[in-house]
Structure formats: structure tokens, C-alpha cells
Amino acid sequence: MDKELLIHLPVVAAVARQRSFVGAAGALNMSPSAVSHAVRAVEDRLGEPLFARTTRSVSLTEIGADFVRRIDAALQDIDEAMQAVTAARGDVRGVLRLNASRVAFTMAVAPILAALARSHPRLSVEVHTDDALVDIVAQGFDAGVRLGEAVQQDMVAVRLTPPFEAIVVASQAYLDRRGKPSASAELAQHDCIGYRLLASGSLYEWELDERGRRVVVQAKGGAIVSDATAARELALAGVGIAYLFEPLVRRDLREGRLLRILPQASLRHDGLFLYFARRASMSAKLRAFIDAVGEASARPPEPGTPMRRKAG
Numbered sequence: 248m249d250k251e252l253l254i255h256l257p258v259v260a261a262v263a264r265q266r267s268f269v270g271a272a273g274a275l276n277m278s279p280s281a282v283s284h285a286v287r288a289v290e291d292r293l294g295e296p297l298f299a300r301t302t303r304s305v306s307l308t309e310i311g312a313d314f315v316r317r318i319d320a321a322l323q324d325i326d327e328a329m330q331a332v333t334a335a336r337g338d339v340r341g342v343l344r345l346n347a348s349r350v351a352f353t354m355a356v357a358p359i360l361a362a363l364a365r366s367h368p369r370l371s372v373e374v375h376t377d378d379a380l381v382d383i384v385a386q387g388f389d390a391g392v393r394l395g396e397a398v399q400q401d402m403v404a405v406r407l408t409p410p411f412e413a414i415v416v417a418s419q420a421y422l423d424r425r426g427k428p429s430a431s432a433e434l435a436q437h438d439c440i441g442y443r444l445l446a447s448g449s450l451y452e453w454e455l456d457e458r459g460r461r462v463v464v465q466a467k468g469g470a471i472v473s474d475a476t477a478a479r480e481l482a483l484a485g486v487g488i489a490y491l492f493e494p495l496v497r498r499d500l501r502e503g504r505l506l507r508i509l510p511q512a513s514l515r516h517d518g519l520f521l522y523f524a525r526r527a528s529m530s531a532k533l534r535a536f537i538d539a540v541g542e543a544s545a546r547p548p549e550p551g552t553p554m555r556r557k558a559g
Contacts (some may be wrong), residue, residue, distance in 0.1 A: 378445030
């Protein structure tokens with residue numbers, strides 16, 4: 248075993264995850280030149296290129312992809328062994344990497360991070376907010392947070408929120424100006440706040456329940472956003488009608504700042520879940536996060552914040 252080579256393997260794995268020498272340097276708190284030197288040392292030792300480099304991209308060669316797949320498993324085993332030792336003495340540390348949609352971060356992740364910081368101050372959590380569905384294992388994430396229906400069947404899932412509805416809302420000022428739609432078909436004549444999906448560039452389609460049948464509404468209006476919190480702000484300002492998860496606007500509804508439209512057409516979702524590969528389920532970092540879910544559930548919720556509970 249080449250001991251000098253071993254210290255460079257996490258760098259190779261980071262470049263593979265980031266598809267970038269600069270990105271890996273930032274993630275590892277190293278200089279790009281040091282990252283390049285580490286990769287070159289491994290390639291020279293193996294006698295094969297691991298990455299195909301151009302001025303615009305970095306990709307794994309066929310040999311590189313197989314090599315990284317093998318060392319990733321070994322590096323994860325080493326990391327989990329080290330975590331188990333520190334966790335045994337109550338000292339969970341390291342970096343927990345999560346991938347969550349923007350709305351999931353607001354609704355479910357942020358409150359748990361507060362509980363986690365109290366229990367494990369030496370554990371860092373890096374959250375990538377991304378509305379596109381990604382392969383969390385291939386991208387090097389410990390876990391993801393998504394709607395239950397979006398979680399792959401081969402993943403372990405832990406419930407973070409109860410089921411909730413996607414609802415249509417507007418301010419009284421808007422309704423006074425434009426009137427209140429009485430059917431989903433009438434939304435076409437209203438200013439609906441659009442939601443742009445950054446990954447695909449397409450506009451999110453509003454899904455509603457019409458007497459047990461799912462219907463799709465193309466949101467058209469004078470405003471398009473890429474964040475649910477921005478849609479809420481525009482609805483509060485009277486710009487138009489918004490389509491949002493009910494917990495995000497629960498307080499606004501209770502205090503009359505927003506009014507619910509077409510309540511009979513609201514679509515029910517199974518809730519938000521933390522999900523991860525079965526192999527990662529014994530990670531001390533993940534166990535600490537899951538324990539924090541229980542702690543966050545036990546604390547009195549802020550007004551308008553949904554209670555969180557762990558799946559049985």
C-alpha cells in the first residue's frame with residue numbers, strides 16, 4: 248500500500264463529485280494547484296488518466312469512473328468508522344451534506360438545524376438547495392429532502408412533516424380588484440404568479456383536484472419567480488394569485504393577510520421526507536440529524552409552523 252498515495256484519494260473523490268478542480272478546492276479548503284498536484288500524483292502512480300480535462304469541463308474517464316466508484320466505498324467505510332469512535336464518546340463532528348429543494352429547506356430543514364446545533368456544535372451541515380431531482384449518492388450527498396412521492400423506492404425515508412396541501416391563495420386587495428375565481432378554469436383569466444424551474448427552465452404546472460380528478464393549470468400572469476417565498480411575498484403585495492404549500496402561508500391565512508381560493512380543489516401531498524441510501528443509515532452524522540428531528544418535534548412550534556414527526 249502506497250501510504251503517500253492514500254492522502255490524495257479524498258481529493259480525487261472530491262474532484263469527481265464536483266466535476267471541477269476549483270469546486271473541489273473550495274470544498275476541501277485547498278488551493279486549485281494543490282488539488283491538481285494531488286490528482287496528478289495519483290494518475291502518475293496508476294499510469295492512467297482519471298479525468299478528461301478541457302478548458303470548460305472535467306469528466307471521468309472510463310478507468311477513472313471505476314476507480315472512483317471503488318475508492319468512494321472505502322472512503323465512506325473509513326469515515327463511518329471514525330464517526331463511530333467520536334459518536335461513542337458523544338462527540339459527533341464532520342460535515343453532513345444535504346440536498347433539499349428550496350421549499351423543503353424553509354419548511355423542514357431550517358428548524359431541525361437549530362436543534363442539531365444545540366446538540367452537536369462540532370457538526371457542520373452543508374445544504375445545497377436544488378429543485379431538480381439529483382442522484383444523492385453519485386453527487387456525494389449524505390441525504391436528500393423531498394416530497395414523499397419523489398423519493399426512490401430503494402431509499403430509506405424518515406418523515407419530517409405531516410401530509411399537507413398545495414393551495415391557491417391571494418390577498419383581499421387582489422380579489423377586490425379582479426374578483427374571486429369560483430372554478431379552476433377561471434384561473435386562466437387571472438394574474439397567476441408563475442414558478443420557473445431552474446433545472447429545466449420550464450414553468451411549474453399547478454396541479455389541482457377537481458372532483459377526484461387531477462387537473463393541470465398553466466399559470467399565466469405578469470410575474471414569474473424561482474422561489475416559493477418570493478411567490479408568497481408577491482401574493483401578499485396583491486400582485487396576483489399564488490400556488491403554495493399550505494404550511495408556508497398558514498400564519499398569513501390565520502391572520503387574514505391571504506385568503507384561500509378554491510379550497511375544494513387543493514391537492515394533498517404526503518409530506519416531506521429525509522431520504523438516504525441504506526448503506527448510509529448507520530452514519531453517526533445522519534443519526535444525529537434524525538435525533539434532532541425528534542427534538543424539533545418535541546419543542547413548541549412557532550405560529551404557522553407544522554409539527555414534525557419521525558416515520559415509524
